[in-house]
Amino acid sequence: MFQWRTVFLYAGECATARAASDAGTIMTLSTYANSSVEEVASTRSGIRFFQLYVHKDRNLVAQLVRRAERAGFKAIALTADTPRLGRREADIKNRFNLPPYLTLKNFEGLDLGKIDKTDDSGLASYAANQIDQSLSWKDVKWLQTITSLPILVKGVLTAEDTKLAIEAGAAGIIVSNHGARQLDYVPATIMALEEVVKAAQGKVPVFLDGGVRRGTDVFKALALGASGVFIGRPVVFALAVDGEAGVRKVLQMLHDELELTMALSGCRSLKEITRNHVVADWDHPRVLPRL
Incomplete structure (x- = not known):
């Protein structure tokens, strides 16, 4: 069983891309993926975003962005909340390092393609050496000079940063x-969502990332003004259990649960989901059925 799970996760990004395409939804590929932008692009057609971590070597960043654009990716999700890696105690305790059969495929052929083993966390050491800690709002404008793709700023939790992102030219x-x-x-993303939506004033779409486990979570996010949601851990869990078929299953489950929540809340379309459908008790945001 362990060997099968290893195979599923090894092919994880391509399997996820195929499942997302079949579900008619978007797949976002990390800079640090174990499949390259070209490999993911070679799977079925579909909408893909590229989650960008800005490295100190800006020529390398420009190459990555242009590769993603050539590969047909539709947007850049700029990671704004990781100038340094947080203190991930589980990684430290487990001395997390990539197994030898996995590499960072977007850097294949470069010295950056492998995470060196350390007595601490190999990922933390890698990030500290490679990620540009001087990242600022000016870099949103810089990215616009090297690509025509829309730039989504990922990692926003406040109204102030929302306004600054929009001023810098963020498309979402x-x-x-x-x-x-x-x-x-830091607050749960569902707690920060409404403040960000109000600050955006409809100028750009606002998405929610994090904590989505059920269709009711999707419903609550939409009711609070999100244009859509991103999911992470459910996909990883599904890959570990049943590979590509698992991802298809989890996406279908979320779809079906959202549809059922809408029906029981009196919503015949997404447009009918409103702020009146939720109670913002942050200990437990509740859905209000409306007939």
Whole structure:
């Protein structure tokens, strides 16, 4: 069983891309994926975004962005909340390193393609050496000079940063706390969502990333103004259980649960989901059925 799970996760990005395409939804590929932008692009047609981590070597960043654009990716999700990697105690405890059969495929052929083993966390050491800690709003404008793709700023949690992102030319906002792995005590994304939506004033779409486990979570996000949601861990869990078929299953489950929640809340279309359908008790946001 372990060997099969290893195979599923090894082919994870391509399997996810195929499943997302079949579901008619978007797949976002990380800079640090184990499949390259070209490999993912060679799977079935579909909408793909590229999640960009800005490295110190800006020529390398420009190459990555242009490769993604040539491969047919439709947007760049700029990771704004990781100038340094957070203190991920599980990684430290487990001395996390990539197994030898996995590499960072977008850097294949470069010295950057492997995470060196350390006595601590190999990923943390890699990020500290490679990620540009000087990232600023000016870099949103810089990215616009090297690509025609829309830039979504990922990692926004406040109204102030929302306004700054829009001023810098962001085409969209992704409300994200990086899976709650960056900074302790940051709010859950669902708590920050409404503030960001209000600050955006409809100028750009706002998406929610993090904490989505059921279709009711999708419903609550839409009711609070999100244009859509991103999911991460459910896909990883599904890959570990049943590979590509598992991802198809989890996407279908979310779809069916959202559809059922809409029906029981009196919503015949997405446009009919409104703020009146949720109670913002942040200990437990509740859905209000409306007939």
